[in-house]
Amino acid sequence: MNKSILSVLIANAIYAPYALADIYSTDSQSAEQDYFSALIDGTGGHVGAFFEKEDKKVYNEDGSLNGTNEYIENSLITGFLYQKDLPFSLNYSFKQIQNTWRNAEGTFTQKDDGFQLSTNLAYRHGFGNGLSTGLGWKTEIERSTRYQSNLKGDLDKDQHQFYTFLGYWNNDWRGGFYSELSYGLQDDTNELDSGDWGRKDTTYYKVMLKPYKNFGNFFVGVELYYEDKDTESKRSGQHLENFKEFYVEPEIAYQFDFGGRLFVKQRYTEKTTTQANGNEYFGTVNKTTIGYQHNIKDWMVGAEVELFNEDKEQDVGAGKVGSGNEEYNKLKLMAQYRF
Incomplete structure (x- = not known):
């Protein structure tokens, strides 16, 4: 066939x-x-699967353990499709998700179990001379069940993100950039929370710029990212919080002649959350990502490890003080068949 x-x-x-x-x-x-x-x-793309597991520990300011969190994603199918005569492409993923919290003693406190369907439909237009632009629409739909003590309730999340992008590649210089501007809407419902946070709407915008260049088998780039997000209660109509994030993430990669690619990313992030009552919460993140991808005929297999550390501070009316620390390690495994 x-x-x-x-x-x-x-x-x-x-x-x-x-x-x-x-x-x-x-x-x-x-x-x-x-x-x-x-x-x-005339159709091409890839189809495959991936697995992701994150183990997080949350510490109080005095260094004592506050609790742990285990997050697992297990894709049932993930892929990418394009048609060479049409200016559209589609990414899609359907996966099982599980999120479990335990207290410092290891006792189960909360668990979410459900599914997520995500898509990314993009339209591309090339101007020639390495310049291209386009529009896109990303969706993310989650349906989960939350188990909390002897309680059980539904969690729903519906997210839509609309974006435009501009890219440039100079073949002689062997470098270019990718930039993206997006606006998003998110609707969350927690059946177990009867307060303002139980039903909320979030709107946000994001800006991203990534210049990059190849030096022989080496790839060097740096990603700059900014996000501004507002959350309101659907029950009371009250503004709940504003979240801002900025990060810088340099990346270096090496392409081996036998089909492998090794890369390292180092992200530095500053986060600020301002709640309606004036309380402010701050986070400083250092995240290291190390990954390897290998091409075997029509297959690509890969693995990534993330090492994450966040130092937290808060200002609840008496000045900024430390409020603890979070750290996690994450493992990602993936396999894709190209056609």
Whole structure:
């Protein structure tokens, strides 16, 4: 069977269910056969799966353990699709998520168990000479059940993000940049919380710029990011908090001749949360990411390790003071089949 046809059928049968019948029709004059054959033969992308596990520890200001958190993502399917004659592409993922909290003694306090569906539909337009732009629409839908002591309730999250991007690549200089501006809306419902935070709306905007350059087999880039987010209660209409984040993340990577790619990223972040009552909470984050990807014919396999540390401070009316620390390590494993 044609590899492109097989791969597209695996990737969630994005085209009409009768396409396969048309492709293998014995009527060589069929216009439908010609159309669908050309459509699928011009389609590419990848399909695969990934696994992610994060182990977090939260400490009080005096260094004592406050609690632990374990977060797991297990994708059922993830992938990317494009059609060479159309200016659109689609990323998609359907995964199982589990989030578990325990106190310092190790006793279970809360657990979320559910599913997440995410998509990213992008339109691209090239101006020539390495310059391109486009528009995109990202969605993230989560449906989970929260278990808290002897209570059980639903958690719902619906997020939509609209963005535009501008990219440039200079083949002679072997460098360029990618930039993105986005606006997002998020609706959260927690059935176990009857207060203002139980139903909330969040709006935000993000700005990102990443210049980069290749030096032989080396890749060097730096990502600059800013986010401003406001949250309001759907129950009372009251403003709950404002969140601001800025980070700088340099990256260096090396492409091996045998198909492997090793990369290291180091992120420095400043975060500020201002609540409606005037209380302010601050976070300073250092995050190191080390990863390796390897190409094996039509497959790409990879692994990443993240090491995260956040020092926290707060100002609740008596000046800024330390309020503890969070640290976690995260493991990501992935495999993708390209077609």
